[in-house]
Amino acid sequence: MNIDGFWGTDRVRRAITKETESRIGIKITTAIWRHVYPAIQRQFTQDENVIKSLDSIYNDVKGNAKDDDGRDYREKQAGHSKTTEQRIYGVLLSELPFSTASDMDGFRKVSLDWHRFLHFESAWSEENTEPNVKARIKQKQEEEEFRRWKQIKGTDTGKQLQRLLGENATFRGVQKAGLAAIVNKVARVLIIMRTGGGKSLFFMIPALCSRDGVTIVIIPLNSLREDLQQRCTKAGISCTAWNGTRPAYWASIILVTPESAVTKAFSRFIDEKKMTRQLDRIVIDECHVVLDSTRKWRPQIRQLVEMTEKDVQVVYLTATLPPKDEAEFHEAMGLKAADVHKFRDSTTRGNVAYSVIEYSEKEEEEEVRRIVEEKKAQYPMPGQIVVYCQTVDKVQGLAKVLGCSAFHRTVGNEEEKREILRRLTQGEEQVFTATNALGLGIDAPTIRVVIHVGVREKKMRDYAQESGRAGRDGGRSEAILMRRYWIGRDGVKKREKGQGLEPGMREFIDGKRCKRVVLDREMDGRLDRLGCENGEEKCDVCQGPPRGRKRKRIIVDSQESRGELGVESRGETDVESGGVFGVNEEEISGGSSSSPSVRFFDSGAVFENEEAVGLNQEEESEADTSRREEESVREAFEEVQRTQKRLRRERIEDKISEGIEVGGLVRLLDEWQGQCVICKANERVAEEHQGWEQCRVVAGEMEKMREMMKAVGQVDFDKYSGYWQYKVP
16 A cells, blocks of 8 residues: 555646656746656667666676566556557657658668669768767757858848948947847847837847748747838848748748747747757847736747747847846846846937826817817828727727727727728728727837827836827827816815826826936936927927926937937956957947947957957967967857847756745745634644634734735735635735
8 A cells, every 4th residue: 555645647647747847947847757768768779788787787687677578678668669659759840751761771771772783982981980979960960050140240240231221321329239239149238229129139130140040039929020020031132031830941030929929839849949059049029018917918028938948049129128127137047137128228219209188077079079080180191190098998989079980909809900901001991999909019100190089008118108109200200198077066176196106107197397308218217308309399398488387498409418328238347258248339339448348349349358359460370360360259159049048947957046045935834724824823732623714812912913914915016916705925
């Protein structure tokens, strides 16, 4: 009798899953173990002679482990034949799906016999007769990856930019610096640029420079995926959307949604590309969406943290990541701030005029109609207007009032939604009403006015994202927020305040200071702005007296007040991945001489200490120079690989540590479960009661317990973890 109870499949699965995740950082189930065990067995004891030797050494057994009938005991223990095992379980990525490992070994020997019979010289060479074929294949793949990296570093990215956008195209903002980090394979790159700022260039140009490599781009919306696919195809880049039934092994760029990116099929695709050393990078576009993911809304986005464990460069792109949210973002993505190279550009639009307009609650439809008609006359076609509303009902109601199309989550099937978006992006219709479903990935350059009906956005980043739909082509545009008011019973005018607004959003709405001051501070961390600057469209505060109150107009010269936004990385500290530097705009233009020099080799920024160069380049032979450069590039390449392996190892170690902490908490909760917490805390034996509500203690102690539980219940614990019933964070 087993005193530990019956060990069924479910119990074995739970035990294996728990122990493997806490000890090695990887969750292994019984289904996966069926593959792992044969793979390990065949990897290290594939040769029958090795099996015989192991049996002889450890078990004092002569020959194979077979019974009198010649059947292999290993087959009996596994419950299937060796052929079944090799066809189904533990099949390596490098193996053909319809042949066993034994088949391939046999075919290889037969092929070599025929090659020798036909006097193929290659069949008699030592490299084709040695047993370690896999090591040679791996070495060739590594050399191919190095060749590809060397090629992309030697490419003129400026010319590639002109090839994409025209002869007069030049890099702007942090594009050149961010691209330099990507080309130099900095392991973790975070780039924050405004919508329409050209973030797609960070994966399109590298794909143009190295067509043999593969870039995976994870994008949150199908509409954005279709737009990117068209643009890449037009630029001559082989690009396709992920199809699990027919993986596109030929494409340079694979576009995939977060939900598909975390599936087993796509994980296998990533592993295959890694094994062949073709996977160059993983790009997560609109990466800030991870902060909005919940257990009810697209929970798979949180699983993108797995991308940090893929031992490959990961690039994060977004237009809306306020500095105050960076710590939460790092935690959600499994990142350490010290390992992230961050490039932050200004995300607000100088061509958009921000304003807040108050309207009577009873006249909402009339006021919306009046503003829309006024803006239609001010911005005739192809100028467009988008009206954001709080609810689907209000979207549909205002669409009838305005005689326009409505867009929301339940508007129709994918084809119907695609048709509405097409009319918007192609400029075929002027006015649209929408919920926040019309947000990410909408590339409509001629939107002139974005109107928000009511104080609906609680977070500044959500408002910045939606108002950023306006003016993508650089033309004058407006972002109008309509704020309701009503007259109370006391005759006092009361204004809509919104529920749960962030302090920055509330300050933006109240209009006590320039709206750009609030926007830049919240979204970019800029603290030196005093008001709207020359060359920018003025907000309602800087234009004149808002709501009838006299206010001094503020105009600030842009050159005097603009701070150095540019690049935020580890400053002048050498990056661990191969001496690559995060460069700022001053360094790009050759400004500061006190900082370490950063020299651009076409598309790469490589640190060079000029005083440490001991030899005169003119005295060196061309061959020596070429050799030294080759060694330097290879050393940087190897350092990049070591850094990626280190980050993956540290991530797994963190998971193990987290697993141990969770395990300890679970044991502690199990210990306290079903007991009176008052008696447990005071080390008393609870008699005939379990819950603290039935505890027979002095009244004062019970009252303190009630106050404590009430206070704990009011704490807003992190929404992504916790056991609400027991108020555990």
